[in-house]
Amino acid sequence: MSFAFKLVAPFYFLVLSFFLDLIPSDFPQKYHFDGKYGLYVSIEGDHYQVHWLTSVSEKGYLNAHTDRSETTSYRTPKSTIHRVQIPLSDQPIDLDFGSPSGGNGQITIGPTNDRDAYEFKGVDSVFVLGDTHGNYEEVVQILQNSKLIDETHQWIGGSAHLVFLGDVLDRGKDALRLMWFIYELEQSASKNGGQIHLILGNHEIMVMSNDLRYVAAKEQQLANMHQVSYQQFYHPTRSVLGRWLSTKPTALKIDAILFAHGGIILGSSLKSFNDQVYEFIQAPIFSHLMEQPFDSVNFSQHDREEQKGYLYDSFGPFWFRGYVQTDTLESYLDAILINNKAKLHVVGHTTVPNISTFYSGKLIATNVPRAGSEMLLLTKYKRSKYHRFSINLSGEFVMLQ
Numbered sequence: 001m002s003f004a005f006k007l008v009a010p011f012y013f014l015v016l017s018f019f020l021d022l023i024p025s026d027f028p029q030k031y032h033f034d035g036k037y038g039l040y041v042s043i044e045g046d047h048y049q050v051h052w053l054t055s056v057s058e059k060g061y062l063n064a065h066t067d068r069s070e071t072t073s074y075r076t077p078k079s080t081i082h083r084v085q086i087p088l089s090d091q092p093i094d095l096d097f098g099s100p101s102g103g104n105g106q107i108t109i110g111p112t113n114d115r116d117a118y119e120f121k122g123v124d125s126v127f128v129l130g131d132t133h134g135n136y137e138e139v140v141q142i143l144q145n146s147k148l149i150d151e152t153h154q155w156i157g158g159s160a161h162l163v164f165l166g167d168v169l170d171r172g173k174d175a176l177r178l179m180w181f182i183y184e185l186e187q188s189a190s191k192n193g194g195q196i197h198l199i200l201g202n203h204e205i206m207v208m209s210n211d212l213r214y215v216a217a218k219e220q221q222l223a224n225m226h227q228v229s230y231q232q233f234y235h236p237t238r239s240v241l242g243r244w245l246s247t248k249p250t251a252l253k254i255d256a257i258l259f260a261h262g263g264i265i266l267g268s269s270l271k272s273f274n275d276q277v278y279e280f281i282q283a284p285i286f287s288h289l290m291e292q293p294f295d296s297v298n299f300s301q302h303d304r305e306e307q308k309g310y311l312y313d314s315f316g317p318f319w320f321r322g323y324v325q326t327d328t329l330e331s332y333l334d335a336i337l338i339n340n341k342a343k344l345h346v347v348g349h350t351t352v353p354n355i356s357t358f359y360s361g362k363l364i365a366t367n368v369p370r371a372g373s374e375m376l377l378l379t380k381y382k383r384s385k386y387h388r389f390s391i392n393l394s395g396e397f398v399m400l401q
């Protein structure tokens with residue numbers, strides 16, 4: 001953070017808080033900032049720093065509880081911007097935060113995350129959402145109308161699996177809220193017999209690499225109000241969401257279905273893809289580049305170029321578009337499917353008018369123009385064969401050709 005920013009930031013936020021106080025509490029607002037829309041939980045040494053916003057300048061509160069401890073209550077001074085420090089725990093911590101006038105939130109923060117598995121067997125129903133890009137309202141609507149979540153956003157989809165194919169971040173106005181939604185839905189599905197999978201997309205890599213060109217103005221304002229740079233929301237070791245996000249796979253296989261954000265055309269194994277990306281994200285140079293220009297004294301230029309070349313490779317799993325943009329790569333697709341003992345490849349990234357099949361049904365593309373407005377459903381009827389449906393925002397099913 002520059003010296004100039006540190007110098008003017010206190011004045012900026014004082015003025016911002018003053019003008020927010022002048023807005024009537026019932027004034028219609030275009031954007032949501034309070035509750036989990038503006039929640040940021042950072043990790044500072046042996047403490048969490050819980051940051052949240054309120055639409056009205058008043059005293060805030062936070063209650064923290066674990067199964068092993070009594071509820072601890074905290075209060076914050078009158079403001080629209082609130083922060084409380086609480087001790088780290090090896091147990092899940094239930095947080096209840098907000099202010100008397102509303103905009104409250106409840107969330108459970110889990111302990112340190114293990115890496116997600118990337119191969120699953122014996123799954124009869126798989127729902128797939130392509131790029132969702134911060135369209136929180138559309139995602140909630142389609143999941144509710146498909147009877148996967150209830151009105152309180154709890155999982156009611158039974159033993160089904162739901163795959164988010166990456167690009168949750170950028171473009172849309174509620175990317176942070178959507179990420180917290182998936183974070184919580186993963187917990188709810190696990191408790192109720194289902195499974196949530198989040199695959200990393202190129203926009204997660206971009207934000208975590210400090211490429212913020214596609215961050216929505218409202219999302220950037222959240223970071224400004226918390227006095228941090230936007231990528232800090234997803235720092236792999238110093239934020240709860242970033243630590244969680246860094247455990248997610250690049251490629252996933254469920255029975256005979258292979259998933260990747262852009263598509264897999266190179267011959268590496270799933271293990272190789274996932275291990276390599278995880279190692280890059282955990283490397284000190286990755287966190288260093290999130291915060292400041294490259295330091296050639298303490299870090300190797302070779303390591304920097306290797307990391308950038310892999311994560312931004314146009315033929316890599318985050319960026320590849322060739323399967324959807326051409327119809328000449330069937331032999332490559334066949335080789336990838338054989339190599340991974342799969343029958344179907346499902347991708348996002350490249351926009352299609354509607355969820356569509358390619359290469360005689362061996363590839364399905366899911367990234368539609370209105371993010372989160374259409375969902376794929378695959379139901380197994382034989383060992384490696386699936387009925388294929390698209391589902392719209394109203395929850396209506398149409399069988400894919």
